[in-house]
Amino acid sequence: MKTAFGITAFGFVSLAACSGSIEGTSGRTNTGGAKGGAGGAEEKASACNFSNDVVPGASPLRRLTKSEYNNTVADLLGDTSDPASAFPPESRVHGFDNHVSTQTVTYTLADYLFKAAEQLASRAITKLDTLYSCDVAKLGETPCAEQFVRGFGARAFRRPLEAAEQTSLLDTYQKGRQTGDFKNGLRLAITRMLASPHFLYRPELAEGERKSNGGVALTSYEVASRLSYLLWGSMPDQTLFDAAAKGELATAKQVSDQVSRMLDNPKAKVAIKRFYAGWLMLDKLSQSAKDEKLYPGYGVVVPSMMEEISRLMDDVIWGNDATVTKLFKTDYTFANRDLATFVGLSGASTMDKTFQKVALSPQGPSGAQQRMGILTSPGLLAAQSKPQESSPVLRGRFVLEQMLCMELPLPPAGVPPVEAVDSSALTTRERFEKHAESACASCHKFLDPIGFAFESYDAAGRFRETEKGKPINTSGTLGETDVDGAFKNAVELSDRFARSERVRACIAKQWFRFAMGRNELDDDERGLRQLGCGFQGQNANLRSLLGAVTQTDAFLYKQAK
């Protein structure tokens, strides 16, 4: 069953056991206005009209990620030692490192966090003059300590301290003063603040104004933190703090004005890179390894592959045509000599170590267009491959889950393995087609056509026209999407994706997941619709999407307790 776009694309799309068709309705997690149905005319018409209700989703307690921790201590203390890099690795959900379900702290991380706080504080007291100014000789130690705790505390906790907090922190200062000097007192107070849940987490405790339907307004300080961690991956700057102090982050317009300013700051580029690194699962690229006999030089070129993706993504997102259309259809990319040589881009011989813009012009014996847009990026293709062979399954799964937001079931028990690559004269496609003849067919008919489209790129992302002496067959038919139809290769598939509203809705959903640090839930139907309504059609703009999430109920409000 295929349904018109409108409601359906925001709902959960699930390949329920791959039994037949993709579940095209709003699916299992939707409640509220757009529940169920096949996307009839009535719902379609109302999809972008909103009542005056406020319906935020949940806002579970969030903890600073490792990168947010590093950025925050750099902004707060001027300490660029990146202490969180030594913390235990983070788990990823949907590719993202900030999912609340992965943020439980037990002894080991608690120990790391405490020791890091100690070390940061020890360094901080060697350059106190950069953190505050108070003439101890003139004013005395205690008034200066009070001033420090009030000023530094408000930045560390990202809001003014409560009176009881101020008193308690001064008490800690006094204890350190008793066992050492003035600086030792401050060291203890700083350590405590950096180990405090008000620094490490982002509690949103204030009782804000209650809106209709259960929404509660955030305080301006809470909004400031949401904005800065979303767009900068760090604490608010002085301008945001000043706006918060004046209560000037209360309206959607005030928030949107800050967003424009914040997106112009270089910090935004770094933060948004963290988003697309998760969305495109670039950690798989950095962890990837290939059989050096089959793909000599691969290990050395991985950093360049990473750089190519970053440059291409940044070029699209921050350029003057930040559309999804362009993302899937760029006819150029960025490469240095190493990368161009490895993957066989034209003009490699004239290049050097620096990255430059290169055209993806048609080449090769057949004169076919080899690459176009982000999906044919060598690094992405290599990341979704095995060490010795390409993987139609990994690539198909990546595209279905990350680009179409479909949920794939797991393989059933007792799956016979695919015939080994080196014991067969068959091409990868032939071996996988054989594999898919069994009980596995019901799922592989979704996975494989997409995966086969990328068979013209080997496990290292290099273009190829033959495998085992046979010409590569990359043709297939896309089904169960809003851009169904036949395609000859990955370039044509990318062209279909560039036109797909389902793909655009999925990108919006991925950004929403990253922005909220959680999966979309029942209550997010309205928030997702608010986000998706401005992100349709050929001109849907990625840079606008970044800010648009701040205008949703999910971002501007929290649920009543």
Next chain:
Amino acid sequence: MKLISRRTVLRGFGGVALPLPLLDIMARTKSAHADTTITKTGPNGAPKRFVVFFTPCGQGPDWLRCTNDANGKLVLTTAMQPLLRHKDQLLLLDGINNKSALFDSAAIDPGHQKPMVNLMTCLPSAAGSAGGISIDQVIAKEISTGTKFPSVQLGVQPNGGFSGTLSYSDAKVPIASVSDPKQAFTRLFSDLGTDQTAFAKINADRKSILDGVKSDFESLAGKLSGDDRKKIQSHLDGIREVETRLVSSSKTGCVAPTQPGANRSGAEGLIAAGDAHMKLLSTALACDLTRVASLLYQGSGGNVQLPGMPKGIHDASHDYGALGWPARNQYTAWFAGRFATFLDQLKAADEGGRSVLDNTVVYWCSEHGAGNHNYDWMPTLLAGSGGGYFKTGREIKYPNLTDGLNYVQYNAGADKATGPSQADLYVSIMNAMGMNATTFGVANQCKGALPGLTG
């Protein structure tokens, strides 16, 4: 005439209902039987330890073809030859099932994830993660009290996520491993040799800070509910434990190993970092910084391709059937060499007439049996007798559905896999570590301690 130790005499007299003459029992203790006293220390009074050694994708057929000679002594096959010098300290167990994985019907990748999250918990998975606390953490709570670390997790190339995680402190709460040897070095040994007076002063300040931090967490927890509150509570529990472990690495004669070099990727990185981690871990155990640890070479499904090998370890493990897993055996042999080196280090650390290895149980395991996604015939090798608790130097084969080489894939035929559960093994290990446990994991999947391990 050899002296009969005071402990042996006490046990001989203290036992209930002795069926044999006293001296006969003592003779058997010396010759054939292990010391089955449930105690947390070895015969020399030194602490017992438990170490998990993990390598991915099961083992080659040579592992399963090991057997005993006519005298009941372990015979090692070709791939297992690197372990020859430790033969008398080994206890090879065949036919054990990962029973909770066999019966786990949860929607989680059955290839490498399911048997991994079940491996140490013996519980069905929960929401794609582990269903509860892992065996090492249960043991750590009992035997690793008062040490600098409750347990230490080192992962050479863990690959992240559930696949690279062995330890869970609770359902869905993984304990990640440290993979950079330099970072592990800093964490384990940074305060080695700190002057005790200075250390006491540092800790006095730490107490003041931690008092404040605890009160901040307590008051925030009071304002939250549900999962948010649980999170803050868990963090607070962690901080309380930080406070109880403000001890320095002060054991006499404890010397830190050389600081390891920078981490590298790929096979070379795996080899170098693996060696560095082994040295760090054996030193940490000898220094009594912890009594429970794990060393994971690669996460489940890992596919590193070592120099000279025809393919990666994962791909080699799928060369089943007629090919006879030749490449898989090569990996078993290579890891056996690394395992032997680790045992050398534990053996070299003397604690008053006995080595650290003598009082330790090192458990070499994997997420699969023969390597093709089967959860029966889980490769199980114990090294070190746990203070003489296990009778080592032999192989025990438990009857199971298949002969191990003809595997049962995934949970097909789960009810027919008749061999004992890993949970039974873990009960035995808990007993060896001085815990009076009788069950672990899912109650009806555990029959209590494995028969035959102590003699």
